[in-house]
Amino acid sequence: MEKVQPIRDVELIQQFKKLLKQKSLRDYMLFVVGINTGLRISDLLKLKAGDVKNKEFIVIREEKTNKPLRFPINEYLKQELENYISSMQLKDDDYLFQSRKGENRPISRIQAYRILNRTAKQLGLDEVGTHTLRKTFGYHHYKRFKDVAMLQEIFNHSSPSITLRYIGITDDEIASTIKDFYL
Numbered sequence: 001m002e003k004v005q006p007i008r009d010v011e012l013i014q015q016f017k018k019l020l021k022q023k024s025l026r027d028y029m030l031f032v033v034g035i036n037t038g039l040r041i042s043d044l045l046k047l048k049a050g051d052v053k054n055k056e057f058i059v060i061r062e063e064k065t066n067k068p069l070r071f072p073i074n075e076y077l078k079q080e081l082e083n084y085i086s087s088m089q090l091k092d093d094d095y096l097f098q099s100r101k102g103e104n105r106p107i108s109r110i111q112a113y114r115i116l117n118r119t120a121k122q123l124g125l126d127e128v129g130t131h132t133l134r135k136t137f138g139y140h141h142y143k144r145f146k147d148v149a150m151l152q153e154i155f156n157h158s159s160p161s162i163t164l165r166y167i168g169i170t171d172d173e174i175a176s177t178i179k180d181f182y183l
Contacts, residue, residue: 004129006139006168007035012123013136019119027115029084030097030107034133036077038141038154040064041130045106050092052081065156138167 007013013035020028034044042063052058055078058071073081090096095106107115112130120128134155142151142164152163164174 003127004132004135005127006135007125007128007132008139008168010140012125015123016119019122020115023119024115025084025087026097026107027119029080030112030115031133032080033077033096034130035136035140036074037071038134038137039069039071040134041109041112043069044133045095045097045109045112047096048092049085049090049094049096052078052096053085053092054082062156067156071154135167138163139169142167142169 007016017028017031020031030044033039033047034041037044037058039058039060040063043060046060046063047058051060052073055073058069058073060069061067062069084090085096088098090098094104097107097112099105099107099111109130116128116130116132120126120132138151138155141154142148145151148160148163151167152160155163155166157163157166
C-alpha cells in the first residue's frame, strides 16, 4: 500500500474542488465532507442523507475502532450538505455518496480512490488516495490551531508523535520551528 500525503497547499485544495465539481457533485461532496470532518473513508461511505440532514452533529460508530463518534457539522458544511441533498433529491435512507450502479448502495472504496486519484493526476499530484482526505483535515486543523492534543483526540491516536507523523508534519517543519527559537 502506497503512503499518501495530505494536500498541504490551500490553492491546490481549491483546484481539486473545482475539478471535482465540474465532473460530479457527488464526487465534489465526497471530497468536501472528507477534508472537513476527517472521517475515515469507511465511515464516510456509510453515511446516509438522514445522518447529516438538519443535524448539528454526525453521530456514528467508527468502523475501525467500533467506538462512538460525535463530530460537529459547522455552518459552511451544513449548508453545502443541505444544497447537495436537495439537488440530488436524496431521501433520508439514501446513501450520501450513491453508486450509479442502480440499487441504493454507496460507491466502493476503490471507486472513491479512483475519483481522488484521477483528479490528483490532473493536478500533477501523487501520493493521493482516500486517506488523503483525513490527513488533509488533520494537517490543516493542526496548522490553524496548533493543538496536537485536540487532533490526537479527534483521531483517537495514542500519542502526539503518532498524530504529527500521521498528518505529515515533517522533520524539516519541526526543525524550522526551532531555528529561530532561543530563550
